[in-house]
Amino acid sequence: MLFSFGMDCLEIKDLTVAIHGQRILDGLSLVVPKGEVHAIMGPNGSGKSTLAKVLAGHQDYEVVSGQVLMDGQDLLAMEVDERSRAGFFLAFQYPYEIPGVSNANFLREAVRARLGSGEEIDAVSFYKRLYGLMDELGIDRKFTGRSVNEGFSGGEKKRNEILQMAVLEPVYAVLDETDSGLDIDALRVVAEGVNRMRSPHRGFLLITHYQRLLNYIEPDFIHVLAGGKIVRTGGKELALELEETGYDWIKEGALATA
Amino acid sequence: MSEDSATLDAVLVDQSQGNFAYPEDYELDAGRGLGPETLNYISEVKGEDQWIRDFRHRALEIFERKPMPTHWASAELDEIKFQEIRYYLAKGRRPTRSWDEVPEDVKRTFERLGIPERERGFLAGVEAQFDSEAAYSNIKEEFDKLGVIFVNSSEGLREHPEIFRKWFGKVIPSGDNKFAALNSAVFSGGSFIYVPPGVKVKHPLQAYFRINAEQFGQFERTLIIVDEGAEVMYMEGCTAPKFETATLHSAVVELVAMPHAKIQYITVQNWSSNVFNLVTKRGLAHEGAEIRWIDCNIGSRLTMKYPGVIMKGRKARGEVISIALANTGQHQDTGAKMIHAADETTSNIVSKSISIGEGRATYRGQVHIPKHLKGCKNNTECDALLINSHSRTDTYPAITVRGNRHATQHEASVSQVSEEQIFYMRQRGLSEAAAMSLSVNGFVNDLVREFPMEYSVELKRLIDLEMEGSVG
Structure with a gap:
């Protein structure tokens, strides 16, 4: 059992999660302090995406036991949208399309949801900031008028997730397989977008299957998820080791020694 | 008295x-x-x-x-x-x-x-x-x-x-x-x-x-x-x-x-x-x-x-653009009637309906192009959006086209606001009602643009009000 880090971290304590009666996460514990980038790696089916969705509050997952504290707040007791407004962000592995709702409108509504009653968005500064971020991410400004993710290529969708993250400035961001389906140029753009947002006031959790992403976003810690729990934690060199050895060692009894 | x-x-x-x-x-x-x-x-x-x-x-x-x-x-x-x-x-x-x-x-x-x-x-x-x-x-x-x-x-x-x-x-x-x-x-x-x-x-x-x-x-x-x-x-x-x-x-x-x-x-x-x-x-x-x-x-x-247009003169044009929203206890039976009665007449029907709760939306359309005419065109599109499984939608298009010198096309679709879509929007901080409203507004967005500015604002407000009551 980890000691409590208190206010400045996303702290997952002994989390057990099931879907349709089947346990996916089994006593997972992990702490992501502000200012750090953690990566979770692991074989397919190890529960990586489940972790992302549970943290965001997806209704299909049943939290059997455990706790998640975001800066000391009980994250699991909050509604999906409350979590977001409190500073939790999930970059989706498969972002959804919202036909007829423009990117700009969607982002404006998301920003507006964070304002107090009586407050209004200043349209001029909103667009100025939005265009600036789009330019940095290499997203054509015309995308503001296009429906959210509709007809976007895989790479465009992922870049759009990073754009949303940049606009909403979360305190903790989980990126679920953001690297999948990206060519090397798009990967670089996405990584730069994340790197620009690294700050002592923000924590990142990158979920990835491959080491490739970590060449561009250098993590402080790497965790290996297998069988629903963290089986190994190490520095960035762990990624290279995994790249060489693959995940087979897990199956060969490493679980027991973790 | x-x-x-x-x-x-x-x-x-x-x-x-x-x-x-x-x-x-x-x-x-x-x-x-x-x-x-x-x-x-x-x-x-x-x-x-x-x-x-x-x-x-x-x-x-x-x-x-x-x-x-x-x-x-x-x-x-x-x-x-x-x-x-x-x-x-x-x-x-x-x-x-x-x-x-x-x-x-x-x-x-x-x-x-x-x-x-x-x-x-x-x-x-x-x-x-x-x-x-x-x-x-x-x-x-x-x-x-x-x-x-x-x-x-x-x-x-x-x-x-x-x-x-x-x-x-x-x-x-x-x-x-x-x-x-x-x-x-x-x-x-x-x-x-x-x-x-x-x-x-x-x-x-x-x-x-x-x-x-x-x-x-x-x-x-x-x-x-x-x-x-x-x-x-x-x-x-x-x-x-x-x-x-x-x-x-x-x-x-x-x-x-x-x-x-x-x-x-x-x-x-x-x-x-x-x-x-x-x-x-x-x-x-x-x-x-x-x-x-x-x-x-x-x-x-x-x-x-069922608003209608009788196109009596050559090259006359008729159009019906309609949005219907039916909540529980409500039945919207709407549509259009296009009667082509001259050559080269053109009609266009775009209908979108939204059914919430146990609301029911029906599209009933009639397009009539008689045999002796030539160069008539009709386009019919009807899309239905269902907000949950109890709602119901029906489409009864009746397109009577006689003769082969005309062009007609008809498209219909039924879609649902998915839970995953709402989850995605809520993850960005929108309340469930706001997410629902935005999806529904998105669905009718291309039609709402046809309304004058002050009406489209009012329309958005009406949809928001309907959605407020439909969730939670």
């Missing part, structure tokens, strides 16, 4: 039952029920000519003869109790001419309806119907200069019979359907508009009306004639307070577009869920003329409305 107990019932409205109900002192009242004496009463009050009295009585005979259209629509129609309805109710005043003269309680109702400040500006040139008689009517000076006539239908009948009589009841004859016959017998209120040749009216003409008396039927009659090469946009919007007993709204709207004229008729309706909204709307487009119906139906217990 107006002091019977039924009237007192109407005056002593239970405030707790309605959102916007205020007690009203109806000075003129035809009592409940329908018979020749009801018609005589209305004609008497309005001081109508003999021809219009005859018109009413002939229509009543047709109404009594025609069966209810329950064989293809909803059996709910049988629940309308015609003998319990009040067919005429008026303030008994001549329509006022300026905003200052509008009675305070009427203004207060507009306030409650949340008509935005800038729209009240529009009201300066508006014909607003308060119950069955226009309580407020004002024509902008420029209309007078241009020769544009914009008055209520009673005044139109009285002051402009030479224009009125030629087209009145010609596009929609009294025998068209049972409710058109009913309207023809008891109509009061509604607008009469005439635009002289070549005049392009810049400002949209607006009418607000509402129902605010228990068991009170509203039977307005609108006739719009736009002469050669002229253009006009007409907008009507209404919202009704909630009452427990069923309320009947049965309007007839006739449009006549002379050669190369353009008419846009825009409706945003938000009825309370006990209203039967049974409306007949049809336009006649002469050569090169264009008629567009832009129609948004929210609420009501049952709406049956």
Whole structure:
């Protein structure tokens, strides 16, 4: 059992999660302090995406036991949208399309949801900031008028997730397989977008299957998820080791020694 | 005559039952029920000519003869109790001419309806119907200069019979359907508009009306004639307070577009869920003329409305753009009728419906292109959005195309707001209701753009209100 880090971290304590009666996460514990980038790696089916969705509050997952504290707040007791407004962000592995709702409108509504009653968005500064971020991410400004993710290529969708993250400035961001389906140029753009947002006031959790992403976003810690729990934690060199050895060692009894 | 107990019932409205109900002192009242004496009463009050009295009585005979259209629509129609309805109710005043003269309680109702400040500006040139008689009517000076006539239908009948009589009841004859016959017998209120040749009216003409008396039927009659090469946009919007007993709204709207004229008729309706909204709307487009119906139906217990265009002249164009939103306890049975009656005529139908909870939306369309014509085109698109599994949607397109010198296409789709989509939006901080609203607004977005700015804002607000109640 980890000691409590208190206010400045996303702290997952002994989390057990099931879907349709089947346990996916089994006593997972992990702490992501502000200012750090953690990566979770692991074989397919190890529960990586489940972790992302549970943290965001997806209704299909049943939290059997455990706790998640975001800066000391009980994250699991909050509604999906409350979590977001409190500073939790999930970059989706498969972002959804919202036909007829423009990117700009969607982002404006998301920003507006964070304002107090009586407050209004200043349209001029909103667009100025939005265009600036789009330019940095290499997203054509015309995308503001296009429906959210509709007809976007895989790479465009992922870049759009990073754009949303940049606009909403979360305190903790989980990126679920953001690297999948990206060519090397798009990967670089996405990584730069994340790197620009690294700050002592923000924590990142990158979920990835491959080491490739970590060449561009250098993590402080790497965790290996297998069988629903963290089986190994190490520095960035762990990624290279995994790249060489693959995940087979897990199956060969490493679980027991973790 | 107006002091019977039924009237007192109407005056002593239970405030707790309605959102916007205020007690009203109806000075003129035809009592409940329908018979020749009801018609005589209305004609008497309005001081109508003999021809219009005859018109009413002939229509009543047709109404009594025609069966209810329950064989293809909803059996709910049988629940309308015609003998319990009040067919005429008026303030008994001549329509006022300026905003200052509008009675305070009427203004207060507009306030409650949340008509935005800038729209009240529009009201300066508006014909607003308060119950069955226009309580407020004002024509902008420029209309007078241009020769544009914009008055209520009673005044139109009285002051402009030479224009009125030629087209009145010609596009929609009294025998068209049972409710058109009913309207023809008891109509009061509604607008009469005439635009002289070549005049392009810049400002949209607006009418607000509402129902605010228990068991009170509203039977307005609108006739719009736009002469050669002229253009006009007409907008009507209404919202009704909630009452427990069923309320009947049965309007007839006739449009006549002379050669190369353009008419846009825009409706945003938000009825309370006990209203039967049974409306007949049809336009006649002469050569090169264009008629567009832009129609948004929210609420009501049952709406049956199929705006139509008869394309009588070569190269005439007809269009129906409609949005229907049905919540639990509501049935929107809407659609379009496109009658091609000349060569190279073009029609376009785009219909989007949203069913929430146990709401039911039906699209019923008719496109008729006879064999002897050539070069006619029709495009029909109907999309339905279901908000949860209890809602229901049906599509009954009837496209009759004879001959092979025409082009028609028809597309239909049914989609659902997925839980994953809502989850995604909520993850960005939107509440469930806000996420739902945004999805629904997105679904109708391309059609909402067709509405004038102030209406699209209002429409968005109405959708937001409907969504608020549908989640959580």
